[in-house]
Amino acid sequence: AQSVTQLDSQVPVFEEAPVELRCNYSSSVSVYLFWYVQYPNQGLQLLLKYLSGSTLVKGINGFEAEFNKSQTSFHLRKPSVHISDTAEYFCAVNGKQGAQKLVFGQGTRLTINP
Amino acid sequence: DTAVSQTPKYLVTQMGNDKSIKCEQNLGHDTMYWYKQDSKKFLKIMFSYNNKELIINETVPNRFSPKSPDKAHLNLHINSLELGDSAVYFCASSQVGVTNEAFFGQGTRLTVV
Numbered sequence: 001a002q003s004v005t006q007l008d009s010q011v012p013v014f015e016e017a018p019v020e021l022r023c024n025y026s027s028s029v030s031v032y033l034f035w036y037v038q039y040p041n042q043g044l045q046l047l048l049k050y051l052s053g054s055t056l057v058k059g060i061n062g063f064e065a066e067f068n069k070s071q072t073s074f075h076l077r078k079p080s081v082h083i084s085d086t087a088e089y090f091c092a093v094n095g096k097q098g099a100q101k102l103v104f105g106q107g108t109r110l111t112i113n114p
Numbered sequence: 115d116t117a118v119s120q121t122p123k124y125l126v127t128q129m130g131n132d133k134s135i136k137c138e139q140n141l142g143h144d145t146m147y148w149y150k151q152d153s154k155k156f157l158k159i160m161f162s163y164n165n166k167e168l169i170i171n172e173t174v175p176n177r178f179s180p181k182s183p184d185k186a187h188l189n190l191h192i193n194s195l196e197l198g199d200s201a202v203y204f205c206a207s208s209q210v211g212v213t214n215e216a217f218f219g220q221g222t223r224l225t226v227v
Contacts, residue, residue, distance in 0.1 A: 032214050038155075043118075043204060043218040051214070088155055099169050100145060100210050104157040 002027040002093045006105035013081055014113050021076040021108045023091030031093040033074040034102065035065055038088040047089075050074065061085070086112045117141050120205045120219040127195055128227055135190045135222045137205030143217070145169070145210050146188040148180060151202040151221070160203075163188055164210065195226045 007022040025031065032051050036044040048059025055067040065076045074091060091105040120137040127133050139146060147170075148160040162170040163182040177193045188205060202223050206216040 034215060036218075043220040044157075044206075045218075046215050049215055090157065094214050099162065100164075100208065100214065101147070101159045101162060101170055102149075102157075102206075102216055103159075107155045107157075 002029075002031060002095055002103045004091050004093055004103055004105035006089075006091050006108050008108050009106065010109045010111065012111045012113060015083055016080050018079050019077065019081050019085075019110065021089050021091075021110065023074045023076065023105055025072050025074065025091070025093045027072075027093060027095060029098070030096045032096060033065075033067060034092045034094070035059065035063070035074070035076050036090045036092060036104075037061075038090065038107075040087070044090065047076070081110075081112050083112050083114065085110060116219075118205055118207055118217050118219040120203075120222055122222060123220060124223050124225075126225045126227065129195055129197060131195050132191070132193045133195060133224070134192070135203055135205075135224075137188045137190070137219060139186055139205075139207040139217070141207055141209070141217060143207040143209045144185055145208050146182065146185070147206040147208075147216065148188065148190050149204040149206060149218075151204060153201070157204070161188075161190075192224075195224075197226050200224055200226045 003026045034049045035047040050067045058064045092102040118139045145164045147162045161180045166182045182188045202221045205219040208216045
């Protein structure tokens with residue numbers, strides 16, 4: 001079984017400042033890792049994913065994340081945020097074995113202030 | 115073309131009624147899912163189907179019955195709706211063994227009054 005903990009429920013940031021959204025996971029098997037974004041009244045859109053290989057992955061809209069196996073973390077970062085980045089961000093894992101299902105964290109509300 | 119589409123987008127109904135939500139994907143994926151997002155934004159899987167076969171049923175009340183007529187469609191029927199069923203229901207699809215990422219529909223906001 002897998003579980004995901006997003007350490008911050010809300011993160012307020014000023015425009016053009018850097019941001020880090022933290023995600024830790026627990027799993028008894030190897031996992032794939034994902035970050036999704038949900039804009040108001042919309043579905044979930046994939047930002048980036050880690051399947052294997054380089055631990056630093058780059059996604060859309062200037063976001064990147066680093067997989068740290070020893071710390072079981074997959075933190076999301078962006079060097080300079082924009083007003084349009086205001087949204088809910090979800091970290092998720094999917095076990096490499098067994099029935100496929102995404103297990104989500106509780107979400108982090110990112111609010112960008114001008 | 116929308117990759118994963120679900121209808122309706124909004125659904126307001128009275129307690130005790132029966133309602134259905136439909137989902138279609140045109141990505142050629144072999145696996146489809148229903149997720150529930152509660153009022154606190156928490157997302158949890160309800161069901162998954164692989165090539166029309168039920169794979170996951172996550173202790174969902176029997177009032178919820180998924181149906182997959184073919185691998186491009188997955189519908190969700192809910193009997194005897196309760197206030198606690200109010201939530202946003204998301205359909206998703208993926209191709210297992212390829213990228214393992216799920217593609218989500220826009221969601222159906224169900225409000226039971």
